[in-house]
Amino acid sequence: MKKNLIYNLLTFSVIFSFASIVSQSLSVLNDNVRVEEDKSVLIDVLTNDRVSNKQDLEITIIQNPKRGTAVLRGNNIYYEPNENQNGIDELIYKVDTGFSIDTAKVVIKITEVNDP
16 A cells, blocks of 8 residues: 555656646747837847746847847847948847757848938
């Protein structure tokens, strides 16, 4: 009887732990945004992603943009192009839930604006 109880508890523990890990699913997709020259944009990179729990994760920029700067603001990325810059820029970010990690690219189209 005691062996059955221990076996059942261990089986429940393993199944419960596995179910907890599976419920932390993650699928991060690439993003495309537009911003006018000399303006900034706050990018919600998780909008198109499948993340089961957006509270318990860490976002890291792993490749910085070349035509501007990017900084994390919570679960968003604040992007500002360099002065008078236009064209295509990109950055790569990583999402880590503690159980799984995925990366995605943000492609930023900086539209030209005629300066007065």
